Amino acid sequence: MRGLVYVYLLTYLGAALSLFCPLIGLFIYIHYAILKPESLWYWSVGARGPGRYSFIVGVGMLVGWGIRGLGDWRLGRSTIVVAMLLAFVTWVAVGYFFAQEPILVRNFVVSLLKIVLPFLVGITLMEKKEHVRWLAWVIVITQGYLALDFNRSYYQGVNRIVLEAYGGFDNNCIAAAMVVGSLLAFFLGLAETRWSLKVIAFAASALMVHTIMFSFSRGGILGLIAGGIAAFILIPKSFKTTAISILAVILALRLAGPEVRQRFMTTFVDPEQRDRSARSRVEQWGACLRSIRENPFLGVGANHWPLRSQQMGLPRMHAHSLWLETAAEMGVPGLLLLSGFYGLTIYRLRKLVKECHNLDLWSQYMARGVIASLVGFAVAVSFISVVWLEIPYYTVLLGAALLRVHTEEWEHRFEPNTINIPEHMTKYASL
Structure with missing residues (x-):
């Protein structure tokens, strides 16, 4: 039962938050892709059939991505x-x-x-x-x-x-x-x-x-x-x-x-x-x-x-x-x-x-x-x-x-390391 509660909370809360921060939805989507909760908790999550949990999170993620201009x-x-x-x-x-x-x-x-x-x-x-x-x-x-x-x-x-x-x-x-x-x-x-x-x-x-x-x-x-x-x-x-x-x-x-x-x-x-x-x-x-x-x-x-x-x-x-x-x-x-x-x-x-x-x-x-x-x-x-x-x-x-x-x-890999001089000391650097 704890697995079912976990999946429900993560799915719907994650889908909502993805509208504002699509990376949250991405990480939850990847989490589900690897974990496969329907198979892991087959007696609770899987017993209810395909819950389309990844789909729900994915939709929120893609909508949030679109809001951020892709x-x-x-x-x-x-x-x-x-x-x-x-x-x-x-x-x-x-x-x-x-x-x-x-x-x-x-x-x-x-x-x-x-x-x-x-x-x-x-x-x-x-x-x-x-x-x-x-x-x-x-x-x-x-x-x-x-x-x-x-x-x-x-x-x-x-x-x-x-x-x-x-x-x-x-x-x-x-x-x-x-x-x-x-x-x-x-x-x-x-x-x-x-x-x-x-x-x-x-x-x-x-x-x-x-x-x-x-x-x-x-x-x-x-x-x-x-x-x-x-x-x-x-x-x-x-x-x-x-x-x-x-x-x-x-x-x-x-x-x-x-x-x-x-x-x-x-x-x-x-x-x-x-x-x-x-x-x-x-x-x-x-x-x-x-x-x-x-x-x-x-x-x-x-x-x-x-x-x-x-x-x-x-x-x-x-x-x-x-x-x-x-x-x-x-x-x-x-x-x-x-x-x-x-x-x-x-x-x-x-x-x-x-x-x-x-x-x-x-x-x-x-x-x-x-x-x-x-x-x-x-x-x-x-x-x-x-x-x-x-x-x-x-x-x-x-x-x-x-x-x-x-x-x-990478673009600056061949440049020598420079020392950043604080702004208030720049007047002494020219002396």
């Missing part, structure tokens, strides 16, 4: 990232006119707009570092609470991730989300100066790592390893950060029990010894490559791969790879636009940290956190079909907001 579109260093996302949506929509089942493309575009519109609200309204910090904590706290609930159920003998499709996501999708969240939380713990906030962030990261372990997702574990390696490379080397990194590795190894290690090692066995899931993955990848050769430009149409898979004599299912499925459905241009959306965020954040010497410490750590999170995500979804996972988009929003907020520092 924000400020001077996006600075984040312009190219936003352009790639808008180009991807446009390219997907073009496929509507050539698809075998246009209704499938329309449904895909509508669902994609539910992510893209909040992204645009955020990038045009977040103008201060404090806004970026709030977004980081919304993502980490929400994903951390979800991991806490999964851990609680697991220790009570019910592995919800494996036994049910939480919010429509299987264990692999949940694991990919936890890869992003765990790395982001780890760097947020490094970035914060207050010990209470550090403890919260590191605890959330540990809970998410353990969730990946008992999800039994090989793609999730590979993504965590790749993101962890990227994190170690990116972290400035000092005794404290090295010690924290070593402790994180030890904790991750401890959380991976014998069953997890045994299942993960099946990734590298001979083809004859692969389990059904691994064999299915290889078959789907081969079918995707054949389809890409046949339709390299437009693909078969968004949301069409399960149908195409069935037509090729395989089970009606997704392709076990976001990148190959995207190329098969939207063609090579669609793959380039989507990968460019993530890749350019990584590239520009890396240049920001490396070349902008006047960047504050918190922003440096969070830029590195976004990079490591997206690297882990990119590897994880090479083995997973993730259709409507929101957290990577909002992680890019976090990185793009950092780029926008620090555009001025």
Whole structure:
């Protein structure tokens, strides 16, 4: 019952406040997108059916955004990232006119707009570092609470991730989300100066790592390893950060029990010894490559791969790879636009940290956190079909907001530091 009261209060109060401050609505919308309250509190919130809570908050957010003139579109260093996302949506929509089942493309575009519109609200309204910090904590706290609930159920003998499709996501999708969240939380713990906030962030990261372990997702574990390696490379080397990194590795190894290690090692066995899931993955990848050769430009149409898979004599299912499925459905241009959306965020954040010497410490750590999170995500979804996972988009929003907020520092990165002389002392400066 407390969950129902919480959702009602947050929804209607948040929708009202969004008319005056759309960022409040954005943060609540992202909170719901990650938490999925109908699935989390299925006995109270979910029992009442689809409550359209996100829709109510989203309407308030968009109306408030409109009242504020659709924000400020001077996006600075984040312009190219936003352009790639808008180009991807446009390219997907073009496929509507050539698809075998246009209704499938329309449904895909509508669902994609539910992510893209909040992204645009955020990038045009977040103008201060404090806004970026709030977004980081919304993502980490929400994903951390979800991991806490999964851990609680697991220790009570019910592995919800494996036994049910939480919010429509299987264990692999949940694991990919936890890869992003765990790395982001780890760097947020490094970035914060207050010990209470550090403890919260590191605890959330540990809970998410353990969730990946008992999800039994090989793609999730590979993504965590790749993101962890990227994190170690990116972290400035000092005794404290090295010690924290070593402790994180030890904790991750401890959380991976014998069953997890045994299942993960099946990734590298001979083809004859692969389990059904691994064999299915290889078959789907081969079918995707054949389809890409046949339709390299437009693909078969968004949301069409399960149908195409069935037509090729395989089970009606997704392709076990976001990148190959995207190329098969939207063609090579669609793959380039989507990968460019993530890749350019990584590239520009890396240049920001490396070349902008006047960047504050918190922003440096969070830029590195976004990079490591997206690297882990990119590897994880090479083995997973993730259709409507929101957290990577909002992680890019976090990185793009950092780029926008620090555009001025980037433009003055080669200028020598100047000493500001108080006005009342300027008369002595000329002597």
